[in-house]
Amino acid sequence: MALASDTIHEGFVDFEVKSISKACQTYYKVIGNLRPGTRPLIALHGGPGASHDYIEILADITRGRPGPLILSDQIGNAQSTHLPDKMGDVEFWSVHLFVDELNNLTTKLGIDEYDLLGHSWGGMLAAEVAIRQPPGLKKLVLASSPASMILFVEAQNVFRSKLPEDIRKVLDKFEEDGIDTPEYQAAVQFYYARHLCLISPMPEGLTKAFGWIEKDPTVYLTM
Template sequence: MASLKITEGEADFSVPAAGKACKTWYKVFGDLKSGARPLIGLHGGPGAGHNYLMSLEDLTSKHGIPVILYDQLGTGRSTHLQEKNGDTSFWTIDLFLRELDNLLKHLGIQEDYDVFGNSWGGMLGAEHAVRQPVGLHRLVIADSPADMGMWVMAANKLRRQLPQEVQDVLKRHEDDGTTDSSEYEEAVMSFYKRHLCRVCPMPEEVVAMFDNIKMDPTVYHTMNGPSEFYVTGSLKDWAIVERLHKINAPTLLINGRYDEATDEVVEPYFEKVGKAKWVTFTESSHMPHLEERDRFIDVISRFLKY
């Protein structure tokens, strides 16, 4: 079997408000000229980086689907803008939509492509899809809310299932404004081991995701906040429920049985998107692409190819 073709590159991205030249780093698995429709993957966070989505390369090696992963602006190997920390007028959904459009054009695939988005990436994918881009063929929204208010309510229900001493640590640091402490981070991790990724020990690519945010928390802290359930950033009031009927691409919805994206936060997509299919992974939380990798790849490939 021939070795898998992998290429890396950077796309120039004009962002006048940045005050400097910006680039989007990307990696392509497979050949974009093969004739097979490519899938572009949108990572979560915001600010998590592409690393934890590397298992999507199985779609290329096993099913011949070219896959593009990239680091969104402010993350990983793309341009960092730590001087914009806390600037909610700069870090906007529109910025990341323009970056996606720019990359699609740079790669020359804007006329025919599929989108996969996990968590924040699914929110971004939905925002892209409601604009009805002509080239979008199929959409996968994985482990994503349609309304951040509902997300926080659901996450706090899960939080109340943590041991009381862990809940006490979380509340104390949130009340004291010390969410950057190692004690708070350790308490948050007990939530993540239940509802973010249940693989033990944590896979290297998930550790790399956490490292991306720790090395530069600019985007995550500005748009989200200190943790998945303590949302203080600009996304806290985001909702797309009333616009979901505009999505005309066939859409696959995914979540896990133990997901922080609980059924109640995924349900609006199923109710409002015209052509929607929903699959729940019974042994997974927020990352079924790692927790049930083989089944996940089978489900995704069938949706994209058939």
């Protein structure tokens, strides 16, 4: 994670989404010095709907690199512009939106060459960027990213079937009536503790990321 001795720059870049009239911005954080001649590592968070907080720990392994670590909150999430009125709009929340956002970020920050790391959904997004063969992309890392959503869902259903019956009933009830309750959140946390993060208590960055999803689940529930 970022240390007090690190050079850190935070800010926002304007991001024009042509299909809406609302002015949008992308939050970003640069850990290290972004200067000519250095190639940054851009890290894409998962979710979709989470935040950069839980992958800030990458600073621990990039600190010895000449280039900085660049993190951001994808549109609709955390400190970037939220669009709750787009809940359920699957045409709006497309991978193309997030590819455009990343291209906008690199352009606005004056980045010509970069390495790209994507975790979970972020890895799926990174793969979509890579198949477009942008000239600035030099290295690609996909971390814990599903290659097939069909197989991913099948695996999640297997995990879910092995949960205690009382936990499964709470999850099933939420899917039936769509009402978020403390019992549902507790059931979700039980699932996460068993199949997502085995560290207890969860790292602060991951807790923050889940907190953002709870505050505004628009992207998470739509995608």
